């Protein structure tokens with residue numbers, strides 16, 4: 187499905203709404219509807235369980251959004267959490283300079299892809315994409331151009347050379363996508379943190395809304411180490427809101443101003459961090475694969491220019507409908523944050539390691555994924571239109587969300603064949619109230635049964651129980667499988683056990699091990 191269809195499906199079926207819509211909306215802020223919040227909660231639960239429940243040496247916290255303003259000074263966010271901003275003089279539209287440049291290289295990449303697909307069609311089964319990419323002259327030239335542009339852009343970003351970025355935009359003759367004009371202002375740094383006023387006597391009254399949850403973990407390191415009696419290596423996990431005043435916040439919930447992060451900081455002995463970094467990269471990729479994301483839709487992107495706190499960093503990129511983009515970050519953050527907080531707070535943030543009989547500031551490997559971005563990845567992957575056979579043998583098209591059953595918003599719908607038949611309604615209500623104890627269910631008695639199946643397909647319900655006249659005779663019902671469309675007859679008394687088994691998160695969690 188294309189991106190527009192995905193966005194409108196999310197709205198029409200109660201997954202995601204524009205925030206403050208009746209007041210014409212608030213840009214880049216979104217609300218989750220009934221099915222959206224259920225899906226997002228399930229994704230968060232899968233992440234939390236796979237981190238905290240499945241690891242003896244990872245514990246959770248929930249730190250506050252308001253924190254002492256010095257935290258953001260120590261972390262470097264006050265001075266360095268900037269994006270390069272540029273305005274088009276004619277359209278007055280604002281852009282991130284790096285995104286304009288990446289937009290330019292994306293277009294070259296799209297041409298490469300087109301050539302690859304043409305060749306794939308021509309050579310059929312014998313086609314070797316890797317060989318084609320490394321031997322075709324036109325592709326080699328185009329790739330070299332991309333590498334040169336991105337290499338220069340990254341070096342300007344690292345050196346905070348705003349004039350260099352402006353010159354690159356001018357040299358590439360990049361035009362404003364709205365006005366087509368090439369008249370640009372100078373590029374300048376723009377701090378992404380939101381601030382607000384604090385009424386108490388902190389000394390400084392300006393507070394920041396946290397731009398990442400990670401700092402709540404760092405400043406609680408000593409508390410958690412002491413109270414959880416964990417020994418290094420150990421991790422602290424957290425899920426929570428983060429806020430960034432993104433310059434350009436397009437692409438729906440991909441880039442929001444208020445969003446949710448799922449972060450885990452893993453504290454390790456200095457010198458072992460790059461080994462742990464590799465282990466976490468592999469483990470996180472396995473987590474995505476466990477959910478059924480095909481390997482062709484995911485890739486690593488190793489960072490060449492590193493953030494001020496990192497000695498290695500990679501993104502896991504997912505192929506969204508608008509191309510491969512960052513879904514998760516894995517960063518080897520060294521001892522930068524703990525050291526900086528130790529220095530500014532004057533409090534020791536060290537760990538006594540009994541195995542070597544010495545104190546040290548641990549190094550940190552971080553895994554950080556946006557819950558909203560993960561949501562968008564799952565919706566983009568699983569929302570499909572497909573041909574299915576009808577009851578009368580003819581084909582028809584259905585729109586279906588093929589989520590893994592464990593993360594589907596509704597696990598089972600109960601459908602009486604007739605809505606005004608006392609016996610069928612009573613049997614349906616009995617099944618529903620039994621199922622409700624264990625899982626998320628829905629009752630639907632309106633319209634023909636086929637239409638009800640389609641409604642459940644459209645929100646990704648993996649199972650439907652249909653209560654018909656035979657139910658009243660032998661207490662059996664049909665259980666319909668969303669993906670295979672197979673219908674089996676099972677005793678009413680077994681519906682709960684069967685649905686719970688088929689929608690359990692256990693297998694997913696086992697697959698992450």
Ligand code: GAP
Nearest residue numbers: 398400440441442445513514515554555556559
């Ligand atoms: N603590 C490290 C950190 O915050 P990041 O790469 O800036 O690293 C981590 O963010 C993840 O948070 C990203 O991979 C993305 O999934 C999510 N994220 C970041 N900015 C976002 C935004 N504006 N809207 C939605 N998700 C965002």
